[in-house]
Amino acid sequence: MRDLAPKEPPTPSPMPSLAKPFCNHLKALSLLIGGLGNLGFSSHPIAEPLAIKEVANGVYVHQGSHLLPNPQNHGEIANIGFVVGNHCVAVIDTGGSQEQGQRLKAAITTTTEVPICYVINTHVHPDHIYGNRAFKSPGVEFVGHYRLAAAMAMRAPYYLVQAKDQLGLTLNAEDFVPPDLEVRDTLDLDLGGRTLHLIAHPKAHTDNDLSIFDTASETLWLGDLLFMGHVPVIDGSLLGWLKTIDQLPSITAKRVIPGHGPITALWPLALAGEKRYLESLAHDIRAAQKANKTIEQAMNEIGQEHRADWQLFDDFHRRNIASGFAELEWEDPSPEPPMKNPGRSNP
Amino acid sequence: MKTLIIRILLTLTLLTLSGLPLLAQAEGEDESQWTSHLKNQFFGDRPISEDHEAIEITAPYRAEDPALVPIQITSKFPQTGTQFIKKVTVIIDHNPTPFSASFEFTLESGKADIATRMRVNAYTYIRAIAETNDGKLHMAKAFVKASGGCSAPIGADSEDAKARFGKMKFKFDQDKPTLGSANPVQLLISHPNITGMQMDQISRIIQPAHYVTDVKVSFDGKPVLTVKGDIALSTDPNFRFYFAPEKAGELHVDIKDNLGQQFSANQSVNP
Numbered sequence: 001m002r003d004l005a006p007k008e009p010p011t012p013s014p015m016p017s018l019a020k021p022f023c024n025h026l027k028a029l030s031l032l033i034g035g036l037g038n039l040g041f042s043s044h045p046i047a048e049p050l051a052i053k054e055v056a057n058g059v060y061v062h063q064g065s066h067l068l069p070n071p072q073n074h075g076e077i078a079n080i081g082f083v084v085g086n087h088c089v090a091v092i093d094t095g096g097s098q099e100q101g102q103r104l105k106a107a108i109t110t111t112t113e114v115p116i117c118y119v120i121n122t123h124v125h126p127d128h129i130y131g132n133r134a135f136k137s138p139g140v141e142f143v144g145h146y147r148l149a150a151a152m153a154m155r156a157p158y159y160l161v162q163a164k165d166q167l168g169l170t171l172n173a174e175d176f177v178p179p180d181l182e183v184r185d186t187l188d189l190d191l192g193g194r195t196l197h198l199i200a201h202p203k204a205h206t207d208n209d210l211s212i213f214d215t216a217s218e219t220l221w222l223g224d225l226l227f228m229g230h231v232p233v234i235d236g237s238l239l240g241w242l243k244t245i246d247q248l249p250s251i252t253a254k255r256v257i258p259g260h261g262p263i264t265a266l267w268p269l270a271l272a273g274e275k276r277y278l279e280s281l282a283h284d285i286r287a288a289q290k291a292n293k294t295i296e297q298a299m300n301e302i303g304q305e306h307r308a309d310w311q312l313f314d315d316f317h318r319r320n321i322a323s324g325f326a327e328l329e330w331e332d333p334s335p336e337p338p339m340k341n342p343g344r345s346n347p
Numbered sequence: 348m349k350t351l352i353i354r355i356l357l358t359l360t361l362l363t364l365s366g367l368p369l370l371a372q373a374e375g376e377d378e379s380q381w382t383s384h385l386k387n388q389f390f391g392d393r394p395i396s397e398d399h400e401a402i403e404i405t406a407p408y409r410a411e412d413p414a415l416v417p418i419q420i421t422s423k424f425p426q427t428g429t430q431f432i433k434k435v436t437v438i439i440d441h442n443p444t445p446f447s448a449s450f451e452f453t454l455e456s457g458k459a460d461i462a463t464r465m466r467v468n469a470y471t472y473i474r475a476i477a478e479t480n481d482g483k484l485h486m487a488k489a490f491v492k493a494s495g496g497c498s499a500p501i502g503a504d505s506e507d508a509k510a511r512f513g514k515m516k517f518k519f520d521q522d523k524p525t526l527g528s529a530n531p532v533q534l535l536i537s538h539p540n541i542t543g544m545q546m547d548q549i550s551r552i553i554q555p556a557h558y559v560t561d562v563k564v565s566f567d568g569k570p571v572l573t574v575k576g577d578i579a580l581s582t583d584p585n586f587r588f589y590f591a592p593e594k595a596g597e598l599h600v601d602i603k604d605n606l607g608q609q610f611s612a613n614q615s616v617n618p
């Protein structure tokens with residue numbers, strides 16, 4: 001269907017035949033190249049490769065950290081990575097800054113000679129898309145949810161100011177690279193020897209969440225549809241997210257990669273913590289509304305028992321209540337109790 | 348290629364140099380917008396006292412969700428013939444549109460309290476300026492730090508909300524109101540309240556500003572609360588206020604948005 005021919009055809013790809021032993025070896029070493037020292041070596045004319053781990057054959061992940069975005073970490077906090085096929089590499093999320101994007105790119109070129117064909121953004125949040133610009137070049141197609149471009153456009157004016165004030169990054173419109181390929185329902189990307197199956201989800205973590213399933217390794221990449229360790233952040237719909245969480249286990253996978261948390265986790269067990277938290281939130285908000293509590297009361301009172309379970313709880317829990325509260329106010333009232341038989345008069 | 352490395356290093360240095368002072372500056376409680384022009388723009392040379400005699404304002408110091416910051420304005424006295432609050436204006440200094448809303452009250456309001464939810468774009472003062480029946484202006488203010496999280500103070504034009512667009516409902520704390528005293532009531536309006544602010548070159552989909560400009564609540568034909576709104580009101584504008592019924596009657600609300608769309612709703616009140 002589409003011309004997937006790389007701009008520079010890879011001279012005998014190292015992946016197919018050599019891949020296994022080579023990659024296993026790499027896995028053991030985990031490709032940890034740390035420190036800023038390498039920047040000084042001008043013999044290596046690229047940014048210092050980001051530390052990555054191969055979690056399955058050809059599936060590489062950089063582990064983020066449970067930190068609030070700040071001028072020191074430039075918002076480089078999410079799990080990001082890439083999948084290597086025989087003909088194509090697909091990048092999955094590009095990181096919190098152009099610099100992190102460059103380092104991810106360096107990690108890719110250090111790992112494989114297979115060219116990058118696709119850059120997939122799991123959703124609009126800055127820690128997942130600000131590295132996009134580093135990958136912009138002829139032959140690279142950006143892929144996202146069909147609502148991603150609109151979300152980028154609407155958030156950009158605010159995000160630009162935030163990036164300057166709170167991340168220490170100077171960005172402009174060019175840093176928001178909207179998708180060339182928009183996913184409305186599903187889309188398959190053929191990387192050569194493996195296919196990525198993309199699903200565009202209805203409103204959940206955001207209104208533009210995309211999940212990626214790698215058929216070859218049966219790895220499910222969930223972006224921020226899955227938080228582990230880092231408290232879940234609702235920026236879409238509490239009820240929508242819960243619905244998605246109920247449907248996701250129908251995907252059979254060997255492992256899952258969360259947007260924040262370990263680089264790989266057991267599937268679908270990994271969903272349990274997030275589900276428990278969001279369900280309890282919905283339950284408590286409904287109860288508060290039934291008791292005529294205000295949004296301020298709800299924000300102060302609900303869900304404190306979850307504090308020990310999550311990092312960054314104090315930074316995001318109150319906002320989760322506020323956004324859930326505003327959403328549930330418009331929830332269709334639970335069905336009325338059965339009416340008394342209208343044909344008979346009441347005693 | 349060596350230049351690239353130099354550029355990266357240079358960028359890093361510049362960022363460390365420029366980023367931190369900027370942050371420090373942003374955190375300062377800045378009055379300059381207000382003193383240099385906002386005060387004059389909205390109130391001319393009328394004196395405004397920060398005397399805490401008429402109203403207090405409550406807002407979270409950290410606005411965890413900049414799209415939804417609960418703000419409460421509480422009056423210091425009930426609405427009586429001798430002393431009452433005519434109008435409260437809310438100004439958010441560092442929002443793109445500082446005028447956020449104004450609320451007009453009457454004796455039928457019973458008490459000139461208002462609670463609502465607003466968008467807050469930056470580290471900023473939120474000011475409430477009350478005009479009392481003697482024509483004096485009283486100001487209360489709260490400093491709010493918009494959080495550096497991932498959300499943005501935008502409106503959502505979600506598909507599920509389209510079905511209930513324009514729908515309104517009143518909610519009461521008690522089943523029956525108490526006659527002759529101020530009763531709390533909440534008005535919920537389903538409206539996207541889209542700011543219209545976006546970076547057009549990123550997307551072909553342009554969402555024009557679409558927000559509620561006028562809300563008029565009356566009880567038995569007498570005004571209780573009149574709101575002038577702007578893009579600072581959060582999606583699904585929500586107001587908690589008081590009304591003081593003397594007898595059974597009907598609460599009525601008319602709203603209008605910037606595109607001229609109008610909606611109304613009724614709620615009978617039976618003590």
Ligand SMILES: [Zn+2]
Nearest residue numbers: 123125224497
């Ligand atoms: Zn996210």
